[in-house]
Amino acid sequence: MNGGEVMTTRKDYYEILGVPRDATKEDIKKAYRKLVKQWHPDAYKGSDKKNAEEKFKEIQEAYEVLSDPQKRSMYDRFGYVGEPSYSGGKTSGNSGGFFEDIFGDFQDIFDVFFGGSRTAHSTRTHRSVKGEDIHATITVELKDTINGKITFLEYNRKATCNACNGTGAENGTSFSTCPRCNGTGTVTEEHRSFFGVFTNTHVCEACGGTGKIINKRCPACHGTGTVQERHRVRINIPPGVEDGATIRLAGQGNSGRYGGPNGDLYVRVRVSMPPYYRRSGNDILYTVEIDYTQAALGTVVKIPLPEGSYENLKIPAGTDPGTVFKLKGYGIPSMSSGRRGDILVTVKVKIPKPSLKEKKLLEELARTKGISR
Numbered sequence: 001m002n003g004g005e006v007m008t009t010r011k012d013y014y015e016i017l018g019v020p021r022d023a024t025k026e027d028i029k030k031a032y033r034k035l036v037k038q039w040h041p042d043a044y045k046g047s048d049k050k051n052a053e054e055k056f057k058e059i060q061e062a063y064e065v066l067s068d069p070q071k072r073s074m075y076d077r078f079g080y081v082g083e084p085s086y087s088g089g090k091t092s093g094n095s096g097g098f099f100e101d102i103f104g105d106f107q108d109i110f111d112v113f114f115g116g117s118r119t120a121h122s123t124r125t126h127r128s129v130k131g132e133d134i135h136a137t138i139t140v141e142l143k144d145t146i147n148g149k150i151t152f153l154e155y156n157r158k159a160t161c162n163a164c165n166g167t168g169a170e171n172g173t174s175f176s177t178c179p180r181c182n183g184t185g186t187v188t189e190e191h192r193s194f195f196g197v198f199t200n201t202h203v204c205e206a207c208g209g210t211g212k213i214i215n216k217r218c219p220a221c222h223g224t225g226t227v228q229e230r231h232r233v234r235i236n237i238p239p240g241v242e243d244g245a246t247i248r249l250a251g252q253g254n255s256g257r258y259g260g261p262n263g264d265l266y267v268r269v270r271v272s273m274p275p276y277y278r279r280s281g282n283d284i285l286y287t288v289e290i291d292y293t294q295a296a297l298g299t300v301v302k303i304p305l306p307e308g309s310y311e312n313l314k315i316p317a318g319t320d321p322g323t324v325f326k327l328k329g330y331g332i333p334s335m336s337s338g339r340r341g342d343i344l345v346t347v348k349v350k351i352p353k354p355s356l357k358e359k360k361l362l363e364e365l366a367r368t369k370g371i372s373r
């Protein structure tokens with residue numbers, strides 16, 4: 001498993017849902033419902049199931065963003081959403097009852113995707129548990145965000161124990177059948193009341209739903225089924241990434257149990273700005289200080305560029321303090337279009353206390369201009 005897929009946040013969510021950029025909430029909801037009927041793994045009629053699942057995830061992701069006014073406005077402005085908080089991707093297996101729900105109330109559909117499938121997990125005979133997500137932070141230099149950068153991250157994570165194949169039992173075989181549930185993984189209890197007999201089926205707490213009891217624990221993992229491993233992933237820093245943006249690497253988190261999928265890795269990106277810059281969207285704000293004689297006579301100043309080099313900026317004679325010059329296309333690239341913003345240079349004019357010689361010259365100048373003191 002290497003690299004995983006970086007959740008490129010450049011996807012066009014409008015295109016995915018097939019709606020115009022000014023679509024109303026209602027339009028978006030309608031388009032989503034239609035696509036869900038077509039692409040949900042349980043509903044999909046075609047042969048490329050894998051592709052359908054990916055497509056479905058994309059649709060969920062798009063809807064999650066565009067249906068939330070705050071996320072939508074962020075997406076419209078920056079082309080991505082900083083914190084992917086959606087609980088999508090839980091499409092595998094057990095979202096049974098989907099067809100009943102799809103024709104019911106919309107809220108029900110929502111429940112199936114974002115809550116229902118999780119509850120379904122707990123009632124499965126052999127529960128499979130998704131591994132926990134891992135959160136990490138990396139810091140990149142501003143210059144790395146201009147063209148993007150490939151970087152690597154090393155971290156500890158839980159991996160499936162090879163000695164017992166993740167079962168936690170010695171050699172992966174030292175089991176006996178759970179006496180509490182007779183190997184079924186579930187226990188049914190009867191409750192008698194005035195109204196009759198009710199049965200309640202739940203996961204067997206003696207074996208955790210596996211139906212098996214470990215006789216001898218695996219010495220390599222002490223029966224946990226997982227071991228710590230040092231893991232290294234490749235992270236693709238996209239051009240124009242914003243400070244605080246999160247990149248998701250699917251499956252790079254802790255390993256799942258009982259055949260469950262791995263958790264994901266969420267990498268929060270911090271962008272370290274040089275102290276002389278301020279960022280405003282994709283523009284860079286920079287202040288240059290010049291002498292009043294330079295402002296009066298004109299000059300050329302060197303402006304540092306985010307990639308490390310300099311650009312000469314001509315300040316014309318007679319420039320007022322506070323004038324803003326634009327270095328077009330030297331700013332930060334937009335994540336969606338790749339187009340770079342500008343550097344906006346504000347001119348600050350210093351007026352130091354003049355030396356004796358300067359004072360004489362200035363008095364001379366004042367006289368020729370007829371300024372009385």
Ligand SMILES: [Zn+2]
Nearest residue numbers: 161164218221
């Ligand atoms: Zn083990």
Ligand SMILES: [Zn+2]
Nearest residue numbers: 178181204207
């Ligand atoms: Zn049991």
